[in-house]
Amino acid sequence: MSQATELAAAAGSTDPRVGLRAVRALRRLLERLEVVQVDNARRQGWSWQEIADALEVSRQAVHKKHAGRPAVPSTWEA
Amino acid sequence: MFERFTDRAREAVKRARDEARAAGQRPVGTEHLLLAVLADPDNLASRVLRDAGVRAAGLRAAVARHTAEGGAGLAEADAAALREIGIDLAAIVARIEESFGPDALRAAVPAPRRGLRRRQRPGGPFSPRSKKVLELSLREALRLRHRHIGTEHILLGLLREGGGPAALVLTEAGLDLDDLRRRVEAALRAAA
Numbered sequence: 223m224s225q226a227t228e229l230a231a232a233a234g235s236t237d238p239r240v241g242l243r244a245v246r247a248l249r250r251l252l253e254r255l256e257v258v259q260v261d262n263a264r265r266q267g268w269s270w271q272e273i274a275d276a277l278e279v280s281r282q283a284v285h286k287k288h289a290g291r292p293a294v295p296s297t298w299e300a
Numbered sequence: 301m302f303e304r305f306t307d308r309a310r311e312a313v314k315r316a317r318d319e320a321r322a323a324g325q326r327p328v329g330t331e332h333l334l335l336a337v338l339a340d341p342d343n344l345a346s347r348v349l350r351d352a353g354v355r356a357a358g359l360r361a362a363v364a365r366h367t368a369e370g371g372a373g374l375a376e377a378d379a380a381a382l383r384e385i386g387i388d389l390a391a392i393v394a395r396i397e398e399s400f401g402p403d404a405l406r407a408a409v410p411a412p413r414r415g416l417r418r419r420q421r422p423g424g425p426f427s428p429r430s431k432k433v434l435e436l437s438l439r440e441a442l443r444l445r446h447r448h449i450g451t452e453h454i455l456l457g458l459l460r461e462g463g464g465p466a467a468l469v470l471t472e473a474g475l476d477l478d479d480l481r482r483r484v485e486a487a488l489r490a491a492a
Contacts, residue, residue, distance in 0.1 A: 240381070247378035247382045253410040255396070258396060290411065
């Protein structure tokens with residue numbers, strides 16, 4: 223059992239530290255999931271506008287966040 | 301602050317930055333300094349750690365467990381935090397890898413947020429603890445009346461700081477930080 227798990231179990235779920243830590247972890251997970259899915263969409267030929275619409279953000283926002291970043295190399299191909 | 305650093309110590313600091321960068325644009329943490337010091341097997345710090353039974357590969361694996369190199373590219377602590385709110389990270393990793401291949405989530409490193417992040421880190425690329433370690437390495441050199449700061453002083457700084465991820469993985473490996481410090485000082489006396 224990891225230290226963090228012990229800490230969480232000991233602190234109880236109403237402890238803000240536990241809840242906020244979970245939010246932080248979730249944000250990290252979200253960022254990675256977004257990279258995976260945006261790269262997949264681009265590989266499948268989606269436009270930035272289409273991706274932006276699916277994410278309900280502006281085209282500029284999604285382009286700024288993902289266009290400059292090198293595409294994640296994937297062994298998987300569509 | 302690096303004027304007094306030996307070539308090897310400078311090399312170690314540079315390598316620590318590379319280690320941090322390889323881990324995804326994180327600030328340079330004490331764990332990166334430790335791995336960087338250990339990367340040169342010939343320096344005094346590496347020899348002392350080796351004599352104390354530390355294996356660089358083992359420490360690297362321990363650091364990876366604690367930081368962002370799990371199956372999802374998230375740390376064990378992140379997985380534990382997600383479990384607390386009912387999210388099974390392993391299940392998510394399994395589904396993503398099923399569709400996108402092995403390591404798909406780990407390889408998906410988000411781009412650093414430019415500008416914003418620079419404002420968040422007024423102290424440069426070093427974490428507060430690793431800055432403290434570098435300051436302590438200078439203090440250790442002064443205390444020992446050494447004119448230069450070598451990798452052994454960085455190690456002494458890491459041991460003196462005692463609270464970061466570097467100290468954690470050393471302690472977990474069954475080492476006593478005070479005992480390690482004595483070993484470094486003994487090796488320094490033997491080398492003098």
